Amino acid sequence: MIETLPRLIENSFLIAWDYLEATGELGHPDTAARHLLDTIETMVLQGERRQLLLSNKAIASYQRFSAEQGLPLAS
Known part of the structure; x- marks a missing residue:
């Protein structure tokens, strides 16, 4: 089954979001x-x-962006 582009974007986003949230890096x-x-x-x-x-x-892009901007981590 071929994944639609909206579903691909959604799933990729959720993987990244869940990882950043789990590691406390979400901001x-x-x-x-x-x-x-x-x-x-x-x-x-x-x-x-x-x-x-x-x-x-x-x-990786968000981690670099966050470090460069000195963004606070989410509490």
Whole structure:
């Protein structure tokens, strides 16, 4: 069964979100959500369809962004 693009984006986002939440790295939910979605959507538009790669790249990108911005972690 072929996964639809909206489902691919949703599943990739949820994997990244759950990981960041479990590790305490989530930060402000609105900021995290926007960054994760932007990263995943950009990669999908470039043709990437591997769910775990999408989520892992989004996690890494958010971690870099969070460190560069000095964002507080969610409590």
